[in-house]
Amino acid sequence: MKNTDHAKQLGEEKTYKLLFKFSMPAIVGMLVNALYNVVDRIFIGNGVGSLGIAGITVSFPFMIILMAFGMLVGIGSTSLISIKLGEGKRAEAEAVLGNGMVLLIGISLCLSALGLLFLDPVMHLLGASASVLPYAKEYMSIILWGAVFQAVGFGMNNFIRAEGNPRIAMLTMLIGAVLNTILDPLFIFVFGWGIRGAALATILSQAVSAAWVLQYFLGGRSLLKIRRKNLQLKVATVGKILAIGSAPFAMQLAASVVTTILNNSLSIYGGDLAISAMGIVNSIAMLILMPIFGINQGAQPIIGYNYGAQKFDRVKHTVILAMAVATCIVCMGFILVMLIPQQLIAFFNREDQELIRLGAHALQVFLILLPIIGFQIVGANYFQAVGKPKHAMFLSLSRQVIVLIPAVLVLPRFFQFDGILMAGPVSDLVSSILTGIFVYKELNSLDKKQRQRYELQMQAE
Known part of the structure; x- marks a missing residue:
């Protein structure tokens, strides 16, 4: 009965109510996830200085790779668990959960070992100068020791969503983010541990999140349980997990490559201060854009269900509504970026006036076309929601990779x-034009399909 009511709700309730209901938990979750990185940069900037921010910024591509493997296994396992539960095959769903957990732990331990073994050359490759290298090494060496906590906390939290408990999954992230925000100033300022303190705060917070997730599955609250017999890897199960999770994995790897190229270009043309400034710019951009990704998550089931039900007018209305809300959010962000850029940068370091000046300039130039980004991100997500992943991937990559990398190099x-700095708006403009063309054609197609459906209904009557 609940599934029937849920389907009826997706197909009949007002779209603006549905979008709000589905998007809000996702928006909160996305913002909380972003806070880990942003909070670290704020406290390190004020407690360690601009070189500390540069150290985290050059470490970020490696952290993206760690997250990419978490998404590869986490999202792949989650989709497979959902399918098995939908088929009523609980035992098979538990087998996927067990294999997914072993993969997350095993891969994270391997990455930690490799990262610690080759830390110096990896940091140089990611753009660390001689001045920044000690900070990057000090931060990443601790992060790598705790990478297994991130893998379990982030990766297995997806399994909680697969069971239909998005609020508990959101609470997992809230616990970690709040604890990180408390421990950061304590370790950096009170104990005087500097950038090492920020890294310790991060891995301790992730450890608590990981313990929370494990307790959920080992305790009595979960539908699925961790069973010893399911901890032995099965080739067929592992193959399915990796195949399903490969798309988001590829996107994260692409993001890591782009960030590495960007850091190296910044090192050549602007030095360590430029890397610090762009690290701050990316943190601010992340906070502005995270609600858009939350809206995408909320809109996806509404669009997908109504597209499948051939209610094309509701599909179109949801897309336009999501684009409008996303545009309002980025426009508010744009106003702040243009009116108070120095104040925004100063959150991350109040003392370094040269960093504030350079950061404010970078913020205004790099995000000059921020008002059109919401439309582009939602437009690309639409194609994912209606089962056209090739269109979605092309449009997403057009902004993040296809246009951005050549622009950064040329x-x-x-x-x-x-x-x-100009590479950002160039990429935003080209990808938005491409998205506009794709979406315009698609919305016209939806109108045509809706008219045909209406005519068939009239004939049937």
Whole structure:
């Protein structure tokens, strides 16, 4: 009965109510997830200085790789668990859960060992200068020791969602983020541990989140249980998990490559201070854009269900509504970026006036086309929701990879540091034009399909 009511709700309740109901938990979860990185940069910037921010910024591509493997196994397992539960095959769902947990732990331990073994060359590859290298090494060496906690807490939290408990999954992230926010100033300022303290705060917070997730599955609250017999890897199960999770994994790896190229270009054309400034810019952009990703998560089931039910007018209305809300959010962010850029940068370091000046300039140039980004992100997500992943991936990659990488490599040759900043709006513009063309054609197609459906209903009557 609950499933019937749920389907009826997706197909009949007002779309603006549905979008709010489905998006809010996702938005909170996304913002909480972003706070880990942003809070670290704020406290390190004020407690350690601009070189500390640069150290985290050059470490970030490696952290993205750790998250990519978490998504590979976490999202792949989650989809498979949902399918098995839908088929009423609880035992098989538990087998996927067990195999997923072993993969998450095993892969994270391997990455930690490799990272610690080759830490110096990896940090150099990611853009660390001689001045930044000690900070990057000090931070990442601790993060890598605790990578298994991130893998379990982040990866297995997806399994809780697969059971239909998004609120508990959101609470997992809230616990970690709040604890990190408390421990950061304690370790950095009170204990005087500097960048090492920020890393310790992060892994301790992730350890608590991991313990919370494990307690959920080992205790009596979960539908699925961790059973010893399911901890032996099965080739067929592992293959399915990795195949399903490969798309988000590829996107995260692409993001890591882009960030590495960006850091190296910044090092050449702007030095350590430029890396610090762009690290702050990316943190601010992340906070502005995370609600858009939450809206995407909320809109996806509404669009997908109504597309499948051939209620194309509701599909179109949901897409336009999601785009409108997303545009309002990015426009508010744009107003803040343009009106108080120095104040936003100063959150991360109040003392370094040169960093504040450079960061404010970078913020305004890099995010000059922020008002059109909401439309582009929602437009790309629409195609994922209606089962056209190739369109979705092309449009997503057009902004994050296909246009951005050539722009970052070419424009600085002519405009130096400003060329790197201009790569952002160039990528935003080109990808938004492409998305506009795709979405325009798709919305016209929806109108045509709706008219045909209406005519068939009229004939049937």
